[in-house]
Amino acid sequence: MRKSLVALSVLAATALPTVVSAADYSDGIHKNDYKFLQFNLMGAINEKGPYESSHDYLEMEFGGRNGIFDLYGYVDVFNLTSDSSSDKANKDKIFMKFAPRMSLDGLTGKDLSFGPVQELYVATLMEWDGGNGGVNTQKIGLGSDVMVPWFGKMGLNLYGTYNSNAKDWNGYQISTNWFKPFFFFDNGSFISYQGYIDYQFDMKSEQGATSSSGGAMFNGLYWHSDQFAVGYGLKLYNNVYGFKDGEALPWDASATADSSGVGHYVSVTYKF
Template sequence: MRKSLVALSVLAATALPAAVNAADYSDDIHKNDYSWSQFNLMYAFDELPGESSHDYLEMEFGGRSGIFDLYGYVDVFNLTEDKDSDKAGSNKLFMKFAPRVSLDGLTGKDLSFGPVQELYLATLFNWGGGPNDDVNNYFVGLGSDVEVPWLGKIGLNLYGLYEMKDKKWNGYQISTNWFKPFHFFDNGSFLSYQGYIDYQFGADEKDIPGVGELKTTSGGAMFNGLYWHSERYAVGYGMKLYNDVYTLKDGGVAGKTSGVGHYISVTYKF
């Protein structure tokens, strides 16, 4: 729920060189394979919905193996079991799992055109760690890697959303993510602008009789991060802009769902 990918992550800096020619399957489909993983110690300020401020540990991973592209993470909340934490008494875990399958690799054809470097069958799974009323959403659609000015290669995916609890399709999500190193230091470390956008639309409105509005037809979030990276460490700040996030109506039953949240993180890369 915190990061999205749209099925691709904000790639770790060490993964970027390996991913540049990922669409070339002419001789060996595994020649561009790579993997990465890292631990992020995070603190969120005024995260929406709920204006929650809390600590959490994020175990983040990704990579490439032949025609398969993967991004994911597991969040563990309230590490010290602080009774005064905004996450006290809440579910302990959240997981995002976003595999994509290259259609170029699957068909053996070069499907690139214009700025589009590669096409994918894109999927995304959001799983909460609580009881049956927790998050359990599946997304499937068309994914791509697209070359854009200045930012370079971004992930861009369009999904249909299947709500597993309700056993129904409910709207769409468009997602993009980017990782742009923009200033390099003499010691090899660098600054990057990295982030993502997740925007849902075409969803069903939902009211709770006698209580008020719960869901609206569209909503999303944009994360803008400034990070310092070295080979093994990263430190960063992110600003997240919310607008009816998760299509929860701002000022309705879910409370405040539009506004600004802030994140700080310290990372160790494996």
Template sequence: MRKSLVALSVLAASLPAAVNAADYTDGDIHKNDYKWSQFNLMYAFDELPSESSHDYLEMEFGGRSGIFDLYGYVDVFDLTTDPDSDKAGADKIFMKFAPRVSLDALTQTDLSFGPVQELYVATVLEWGGGKTGPGGFAAGVRGPNTQKIGLGSDVNVPWLGKIGLNLYGTYDSNKKDWNGYQISTNWFKPFYTLDNGSFVSYQGYIDYQFGMKEEYSSASNGGAMFNGIYWHSERYALGYGLKAYKDVYGIKDSDALKSTGFAHYISMTYKF
């Protein structure tokens, strides 16, 4: 369930090609196409659960092509293979892909209403990150292998502008069962532009899970909110993020495993 901690500069709201209205009634479903990719060198301080501090490299990408909207990343942990790292012996890689299918483009119909600009069939696919990876898994326990599917949207809200807002049901392939729901939102708001054209943004996301089953989760609900302040130029970005957790991943906060609190992140980005 790890999300990108940098950029969410990936959001369509932040990209010039995505400022066009989502109106495909003329049959041109490629009018808003774009693509991007970047590498993020990151360090997490006291990431929950398990209060893990570690480095990782994130290869992040996304774009739009016709009916398809895509966001994804691959995280590589413990780059120096440090035996003293709390990631030593854990899965080295975690992957997340989040393709959405535009219902507006698929039907060539304007489905917008009120602040809702576009509707999607939204999915998320997650793999890896076992042991001390996402979810604080114990040794020998497999990491996430989940698929989410639901309804997605782009919504225009005051000040923040266009945000992504998605509601999913979660299928856990490790347990061969459905396990609750997740509501997710993300945003990217440039709020100060420097004389050289670079800018500072407020960016982040919220992931909140609910309705999780007792046999799989010690808490029926929980989630996280990331708040980042980033400086962006054409090729580079530097940022700091504060992440707040509450019973994250459905793990009840306890003395044995801390799942409620705060973590800090720093990142350096190169954009291709």
């Protein structure tokens, strides 16, 4: 599923430090606290996965930081008008993702930074679509905040994936995201380049994978003001979710996966 970056970009612009430095908890763990909530009206065009899909959906994004914990999450609601001709008709209505992290620097009281790595975390990620036998995974691993030339601070996490349906581990995922404002208007609004990469590997055929690896890269251009955002994203897919493009799906030998190629996303956001 898509990991939206509209909220992440706003937070980066308002909450992330602009100076390269290690995490500092010497004068209190709550000095960098923040929270956010916003709604995004989304349109997906030629989205890839087991099947190609074009559809609309509403996304509620939320998260923030409290002491040594940070959180990012969203809830997607598909086919808002219950249109019987929609690609999402008679399919799961909701998809949820929650990604809490716990700072190891804050927990231990030690500076664990090195090189470009500012802070280390225990990183987790939970995904669920509410369907019986559908997506139900939990990921856990090592997370970090890394300073990268031009881009600034980027999140970089490596997880192991546990499939709750199969009750077994199923490979790994490496994820990164970035946000870079590059054009500013006199009224304070700006345009940013923002995106992410999610790449999975060592996935098991006995759990339905027809490709042991696959992933996606999202590249977005967004205009931001204090209250609104409007954006376009181009997403590149390659055997995403472990389905080999053009091969039969594990649950339907008469259908083939459409899991590689290009998808497009448009969004309008209202920020609370």
